[in-house]
Amino acid sequence: MLELAVLGFLYDAQLHGYDLRRRIAALTGHVRPIADGTLYPLLKRMEAAGLLHRELQPGQVAAPRHMLSLTAEGKQDLLNRLREPDELFVTDENRWFTLLAFLRHLDDPAQQAAVLRRRLRFLTQPASFFWDEGRPLRAADFDDPFRQGLFTIATATTRTELEWLRQTLVALEPQA
Template identity: 55%
Template sequence: MLELSILGFLYEEPLHGYELKERIKALSGHVRPVSDGALYPAITRLVDKGLLDQHTEPGSGAAPRRILALTDKGREDLLERLRRPKQAEITDQVRFNTLLAFLRHLGDPREQAAVLRRRQEFLETPASFFYRDGEPVRAEEADDLFRRGMLRVARATGAAERAWLAEAIALLEG
């Protein structure tokens, strides 16, 4: 998720590390905060793989700023990650939102629709936070107020997402 965010934001424009961190934090930091201890090693890995280029510019204060930019190889890598996301990027809500944030960079509407279809298929599989005898527990079957609340909110959110996915896929497939 972190590498996808780095590549996605740098696809749009070169950024210095602090600005990149702030954008990533705005996208998912409220759910999964990004630390310098995770961000800068990820940047180093992407530079080592030839996906990012970095150079130093004078800073507005005393310290110079390291500017990061996507290489051609990095652009291709991002597009491939968007075209063929890992299963966890389809099933995990936060990871899927990260994928959605950059899916527009995948220019082919059919490829975009294919990614959305994978999420749609995942959401059609009966699931719950809680199970009884191997079966998902529905909100009406939950044995306490708080679990009923969790399940009702998840049901409403899932219904809204499924409706949006159907609309988006129809639009993309024309």
């Protein structure tokens, strides 16, 4: 997920690590300020893999910045990840949102639609947070307000997303 976010942000603009870090923190939900010890080694790995290019820009504001940009290979890698995301990116809320943030980079509406269809398929499968003997439990099966809240929030989210998905698919698939 982190790699996708790095690639996605750099597709638009050159950034330095510190800036990248703030943007990723905001995107993944203000929520999960990724550690220095995670980001900088990741950037080195990605540079070593030929996805990133690094350019030293001495003393702009404070310490010298390492301006990062995508190589041709890095751009291609981003597009591949967007076109054929791992199943986890379709099923996991956080990863799916990260993918959505950058799906516009995938230039072909048909390919964008195909990704949305995978999410649609996932969301329309029967699901529940709790099961008893193979039977899915519903909000009415609980008397505590917290699990009811869980269901209330999840249901509202799913309904909103399904509505958006269907509308957007109509716009992306002109005649079908």
